[in-house]
Every structure is written in C-alpha cells, then in structure tokens.
Amino acid sequence: MAGCFSFTASRDRCYRLSFSNAGLKSTTTDIGDGTIMHCWLPKTHKNSKPSLLLLHGMGANAMWQWNDFVSPLTRRFNVYVPDLLFFGESHTTRPDRSESFQAQCVAALMEAHGVHSMNLVGISYGGFVGYSMAAQFPERVVKVVLCCAGVCLEEKDMEEGMFKVKSVGEAAGILLPETPEKMKQLVELTFVKPIKVMPTCFLTDFIDVMCTEYRQEKKELIETLYKDRKLSNLPKITQPTLIIWGEQDQVFPLELAHRLKRHLGENAQLVVIKKAGHAINLEKSKELYKSLKSFLVDSISPSTQENHSNGHKLD
Numbered sequence: 001m002a003g004c005f006s007f008t009a010s011r012d013r014c015y016r017l018s019f020s021n022a023g024l025k026s027t028t029t030d031i032g033d034g035t036i037m038h039c040w041l042p043k044t045h046k047n048s049k050p051s052l053l054l055l056h057g058m059g060a061n062a063m064w065q066w067n068d069f070v071s072p073l074t075r076r077f078n079v080y081v082p083d084l085l086f087f088g089e090s091h092t093t094r095p096d097r098s099e100s101f102q103a104q105c106v107a108a109l110m111e112a113h114g115v116h117s118m119n120l121v122g123i124s125y126g127g128f129v130g131y132s133m134a135a136q137f138p139e140r141v142v143k144v145v146l147c148c149a150g151v152c153l154e155e156k157d158m159e160e161g162m163f164k165v166k167s168v169g170e171a172a173g174i175l176l177p178e179t180p181e182k183m184k185q186l187v188e189l190t191f192v193k194p195i196k197v198m199p200t201c202f203l204t205d206f207i208d209v210m211c212t213e214y215r216q217e218k219k220e221l222i223e224t225l226y227k228d229r230k231l232s233n234l235p236k237i238t239q240p241t242l243i244i245w246g247e248q249d250q251v252f253p254l255e256l257a258h259r260l261k262r263h264l265g266e267n268a269q270l271v272v273i274k275k276a277g278h279a280i281n282l283e284k285s286k287e288l289y290k291s292l293k294s295f296l297v298d299s300i301s302p303s304t305q306e307n308h309s310n311g312h313k314l315d
C-alpha cells in the first residue's frame with residue numbers, strides 16, 4: 001500500500017483530530033526499564049474533576065476503540081487513554097506478557113503524570129488489565145467498569161467447549177488477522193450485525209496499517225492470558241464494580257459475566273445489553289455510555305434487583 005491512499009491511515013488522522021478537539025494531547029512517557037507508554041491525556045488537568053482511565057481491548061490502537069466516548073466524558077472527567085504495551089506507540093523490552101505487568105506499567109504511567117486516584121473502564125483485554133490494577137493498587141482505583149472482560153475464565157473452559165474457538169492458537173489467529181478472510185471472521189465473531197459489504201482492499205489496508213507491528217508479542221499476550229488460568233487464583237477486588245456485557249457475546253460468553261458477578265458478590269452489578277455482541281463500544285456506543293454515566297456520574301449504588309429498560313437487564 002506504500003504510496004497509495006490509505007483509508008485506515010486517513011481515519012487514524014481523523015481520530016487524532018477528534019481526540020485533540022476533545023481537549024486531549026498525545027504524550028509519550030519513558031517509565032524506565034525499557035518501557036515506553038503512549039497516552040492521550042488532558043491538555044489541562046482540572047483538580048475539580050475526577051480522573052478516568054480508559055483501557056482498550058485487542059485490535060487497533062486506543063483511539064479507534066474510544067473515539068465515541070472521549071468528547072462526552074471529557075466534560076465530566078480528566079480522561080486518560082493509554083495505548084497498552086504493543087499497541088499504538090507503547091512497547092517494552094521486558095519479556096513479561098502478563099496483564100499484571102501491563103497493569104503495573106499503566107499505574108507507573110499515571111503516577112508519572114501525577115494521577116494518584118482514578119476510576120477506570122476496561123474493554124475486553126483492557127478489562128483484564130483494569131481488574132489487575134484494581135487488585136494491585138486498591139488505594140488508587142475508586143470505581144471499576146469491566147466491559148465484556150472474561151477475567152473469570154479458566155483454561156479448562158476452552159477444552160470443555162465454552163468458546164467458539166477450539167484453541168488459544170485459533171483465537172490468536174482470529175484476533176490478530178493476517179488475511180481479509182480472517183478479518184471478516186473477526187467482525188462476524190464480535191458483532192451481532194456485522195457489516196455485510198467489506199471490500200478486500202479496505203480489509204487488507206487495515207491489516208497492513210494496524211495488525212502487522214508486534215504481532216508475535218500480541219500473540220504472547222493472548223497465550224499468557226489463558227495459560228494455567230484458574231478462578232481460584234483470581235483475587236476479589238473491593239471497589240464498587242459495574243460489569244457490562246453484550247447479550248450475544250461470542251468471544252467471552254455471557255456465562256462469564258454471571259460467573260464474575262457471583263465471584264464479586266454484592267459489590268458488583270451486572271448490565272446486559274441486548275442485541276449486542278463483544279464489540280459493544282462500537283455496536284452499542286450510546287447504550288454503553290448511558291451505563292457508564294449512570295454508574296460513574298450519577299453514583300447509583302450496586303444492587304441485586306433486576307430492572308428491564310431500554311434494552312438493559314440490570315442484575
């Protein structure tokens with residue numbers, strides 16, 4: 001695609017402008033020990049506002065996953081949107097691929113920018129990182145939102161047929177697509193209503209721009225996520241927690257949401273978004289924002305009561 005117009009690169013530039021217009025600036029921070037973290041952070045941090053950390057999932061960089069949310073959220077929060085290691089401009093020479101290490105790096109990044117207290121929202125893989133942050137740094141994390149983040153999965157779940165894929169290798173092959181066919185498979189897996197017309201040239205362009213760097217490292221992130229994972233080893237975080245899930249999630253089935261709710265008990269509440277899959281931030285952005293606002297801004301306390309409204313089921 002060298003020398004040709006790239007739709008993906010053009011869209012990336014539009015997202016950069018959008019983030020800038022929302023009052024954020026692009027910053028790269030050396031947190032030491034061979035680790036560089038890129039983050040979008042407030043051009044002016046206002047002490048009158050609480051801080052909010054947005055953690056992305058697998059896929060493109062953080063801008064592509066949070067663009068619909070930064071403008072409304074920056075009105076109420078000092079918003080921080082980092083690229084996790086091996087996404088965007090973040091990378092490390094360290095060999096650690098655990099979500100625990102990712103969490104430590106994000107915590108060090110926030111500390112470097114003088115943020116000592118924050119709420120956080122994590123989507124999918126970002127939810128794994130966010131959960132680990134809440135467990136490791138309970139004094140810094142106030143509230144937690146986990147979106148379609150299967151932190152309660154166990155390695156045996158795959159062997160027992162819980163997932164659409166049969167192995168971690170197959171999962172990595174879809175989540176890190178190398179061909180237009182795999183890209184289509186990823187979209188079909190993550191959306192309830194996937195785009196029907198996906199020109200091969202656009203898919204190839206997206207793969208070339210977004211999916212070629214750090215492919216091996218990202219594969220190791222996925223492998224480490226599953227390896228020897230047991231629910232009995234998962235700590236119980238103590239912060240008020242909102243669990244948000246797509247009713248038809250095929251990446252992390254809804255059973256994992258209920259499992260996490262049981263694990264955390266009365267300290268957590270569960271919102272199930274109907275007619276939504278794994279990519280709820282893209283497919284149901286308005287519904288997701290409504291739930292975020294209700295929990296983070298309106299301060300609704302956790303409840304075990306069920307409430308059906310606007311396509312939501314509140315457990």
